[in-house]
Structure formats: structure tokens, C-alpha cells
Amino acid sequence: MLQLLASSLLMLSPVAQPAQTLEPQWRVEDVRWTNTLSASGRSVLVAEFSRGSVENIIEHGNIIALEEQLLRARASNDRDVIARILSDHYAGTDAAGRRRTKAETVEQWTSSLTSVTPTTAQVRSSANIAIITGEQVHTDRSGAATILFTRVYVR
Numbered sequence: 001m002l003q004l005l006a007s008s009l010l011m012l013s014p015v016a017q018p019a020q021t022l023e024p025q026w027r028v029e030d031v032r033w034t035n036t037l038s039a040s041g042r043s044v045l046v047a048e049f050s051r052g053s054v055e056n057i058i059e060h061g062n063i064i065a066l067e068e069q070l071l072r073a074r075a076s077n078d079r080d081v082i083a084r085i086l087s088d089h090y091a092g093t094d095a096a097g098r099r100r101t102k103a104e105t106v107e108q109w110t111s112s113l114t115s116v117t118p119t120t121a122q123v124r125s126s127a128n129i130a131i132i133t134g135e136q137v138h139t140d141r142s143g144a145a146t147i148l149f150t151r152v153y154v155r
Helices: 054-075 079-085 102-109
Strands: 027-037 043-049 115-126 129-140 143-154
Touching (some): 027 054, 043 054, 043 115, 054 079, 054 143, 079 102
Antiparallel strands (some): 027 115, 115 129, 129 143
């Protein structure tokens, strides 16, 4: 199961060997959300993948689906879904530079947003980790703001 864990990562080399740079095999996918009409005529956001390898779309599609669950939970103030997605070891930094624990983040993310709309993202994944960076529009009672974000997911 994927869970969101935002933290610094440190790669340690074995003690008996000199330090080496290990290059993981990263898969990269660009994602753009577009507004389209559903079969019932409702406007819906659909994630479009740019690179299109089947392996990327399957793996990154799961990450994007989890990200979309998180965004819906934030917009509907669903604490249970947010808490399920965030790792117990979650560490975040808000837009003002304040560090947040899981409990503080759940509280902050369920307080004021009326909608969260994804616009663009890039997903990079390797083995047990995925990093998603992108842009979203956050709307609250005072208006809308474009937000840049980085999230780290681990298995």
C-alpha cells in the first residue's frame, strides 16, 4: 500500500566499501488534467499521461489515483481519508515554512479549502518510492491561489 511520506532521504554506502553514487532506475511521467464531459454530460477532470509506456501508466496511474483521493478528501474535509493516506511518519512543510506532523497536517488540510484542482504534475518513481511535483489551484472563501507542491510516496 502506498502512503504519503514527505521527508529527507539519505543513501548510506556499506562501511567496508568506499562511498559510491548509486543511480536508481527512475521512470518519469508528465501528467496534465483536462476538463472533459462524462457520458452523463457532467464536467470531470481527467488525468492525461504524456509518455505513455504501459508500465508507467499503470504504476503512475495508481499514484495519481491516490493523489486525486487526497485532493477530494481535502476539498470535502474528510479527515479519515487524509489520515489513511498520510504515513504515521509523515513530515511536511507548509507554504509558510512551518514543519508539520501528521496530526497537524490533517488538521490544517481539513480547515478551509472548498476545492483543490490539479493542473499539472510530474511523477518520478523507482522501486519503492515515487516523487510527485506539480501545480494545483486551491480555493477557499477568500478566492483561489496557485500552489506548487512536492510529495514523496513510499510503499
